[in-house]
Amino acid sequence: MENSLPSKIIDRTSSSYKIKKFLRKNLGGWLIMLPGLALFTFFVWKPLFQNIILSFSHTMGMKAVGFAGFENYKSVFQDVFFIDALVNTFKYLFWSIIIGFFIPIILGILLSEVVHFRGFFRLGIYFPSIVSGMAVAIMWSYLFDPNPGAVLNQLLARLGFKYSGFLSNPKLTIPLIILTMTWRGAGATALIYLSSLQNISNSQYEAARIDGANWFNRLRFVTFPHLMPTIKLLFILQVISVFQVFYEPMVMTGGGPNGASVSLLLLSYNYYQQMELSKSAAVAVILSLIIIVLTVIYLRLSNPNKREAKNV
């Protein structure tokens, strides 16, 4: 048998070889990614950078017509509405943790414990998530009508309570908006927890039972440690989404009463409506920075092992 020898020795260190190898290996992948990248560039990255540019510019319509330095940021920080919106945004965060963070965990655990009609309960809990967010906001604003003849006030009256101003009461506005958001979003989040719970092996519960663990201890020592990564991830996602709360206050209260529910994103939209594009862009940049900083702090605090490993 005759051995076929290469007619030419391939120089594996040459740059042309490396390029050819790279292309052969990656070209298909890049070609597949290209439409996605183009869309990302056009719809995400370009607007993002353009927004940053606008925040440092004087504007006419949506065009930057001159460099403004930090003038827009200064003007935003001096605006009393900005302080209100900033404080409110943290209030949204606070109430979303109090109301919106634990409910899906509880629902997830309850769902995993249900033996009969599990599909029915799953659908029932998930159902509000199917409804359009705008429709949910409109529906709840009707329910929260402060007039004595309105549904919830009639219910309160029948139960012997006083009429409530609901969204017209500045102290209740943000918790009620969060309640609406939780009503819509809790089901979907509960299903994520449920899928995590279903990954926990039964043998661990059985072992805990043999060790004499009661219901609470099983929850504490088996369920929660397994759920923790999901809880951490969903917490971060919740913080990010609550900071971007926008259409619920816009539809339900318009940011009122007297700015009691205006969020940073709604403030940015208000500037946009006033045709102050540069100030609107500046608020958006500030909001992004706040979210980035909070996320980094949270990740650092929640990953002590990584820090310790680095120190070693």
Add this chain to the structure above:
Amino acid sequence: MRKLLVIILLVACGLLSACGGGDDRIKVSIGMWPEEILTKDVEMFRSWEENFEKDYPQYDIVPDHYTYSPDTVIAKATANQLPVVFQTYFTEPKKLIANGFIRDITAELQELGWYDKMDPMMRETLSADGKIYGVPRDGYGLGLFLNLEMLYDVGVIEKNSDGTYRLHDDSGNPLYPTTFDDIRRVSELIVENIDYTYGIVILSANKNGGWQFSNMAWNFGCKNLQVYRDGKWEANLNDPGAVRALEWIQTMRQEELISSDASLSYNDWYLKIGSKQVAMAFCGSDALSLPVTNYNFPLDQFAFVPMPTGDGESRYSLYGGTPYVFSANATDEQVKGALLFLKYMGRSPEVDDISVDAMELGFKTAQEKGMPILPTIKAWADPDYLEVANELEEKYINVNMDYFKDFFDTINEMKKPEEPNYCQDMYALLDNAIQSILSNPNAVAQSELTTANAQFQKNFLSKINK
């Protein structure tokens, strides 16, 4: 194979004809074109289009359904998608001019001879630096909408022997509320006698609260909410008249004569009126059909009367309207085409057959739709135009004019244009003051308005004082 070849050839021919068969007519997009579901209105516009294109074959009218809003206009203008002509509000042109979204049409208006025929107050509102940027469609005055049945039920007004309502006593004095104290008195009667109702709806959101409040402030004795002094604009939102107006709202709330709902906007006045949750509402004279078309409110059950006075002397009706404005990217020819099309819509000062026919078609369509046909506040002051327009109007009016006469008889003396600078932004700040009063029983009207005043001066008026 042969089939495939035929298909390819057909597609190629189609593409070629699409590319080559260009229409070199001047395209004029009409932003106020009605949505397709409004079949009667679309039919009317199609008829105007047909007449226009027959007389001006060089133009191609392009329907464009654009409802103006401050947030969509920016995107539309940036993407060069604004129609050649579109409707806006009287408070908007200054902002649109500053951002370069609309264009000067002085030369075109002068060429057509329309410039001098325009209502002078409206012309001033649409002008900047000696140039004019729009054509008024019509005007409105704020007034008081009354649910006659409810007012009769609580004994405020009486009935004639023929079953119609009587709004004046034998000496000709109005029985309906003419002062804010009267409104309070009537509201008490309504609340006492009809379950789950309030006397009047007070708007408080979407800049609509501030819009109506500015009229209330004038009628409580505030001359202006913006004052030009020593070459600078000063905010005057905490004028004693404005404070008295806000205190009136507070008293009404404390006595539970108005709702505590701090999110009521313009859609709510006709919802509340239409569903008989309130007996009275402030609204524009151009919006009287809304309870009828949206909630089947009977044409013979409502009246529209002048704005009440707060101090017994000040009687103003906020005067605004709807102008047509022209995209900054429109060419002179397109602007001219759009202006000529307005004539075919019966919206010009011309009184030839074309205009009169177009106006009549407008009335007939409104009649077919069951809309109330009432006098309007005209955009043009030309005597010939006024004569023809008023004559036509009288022919088609389908309501009992006794219920509207007082408003239309006094509007010319009472009308007062909106405040000149950053009007919508001022309204937003006034909304906040009203919301505060509605939601917090301990709020102090003076301090709420002082806060709004400082914010308006700092955030807005300071920009033009530079």
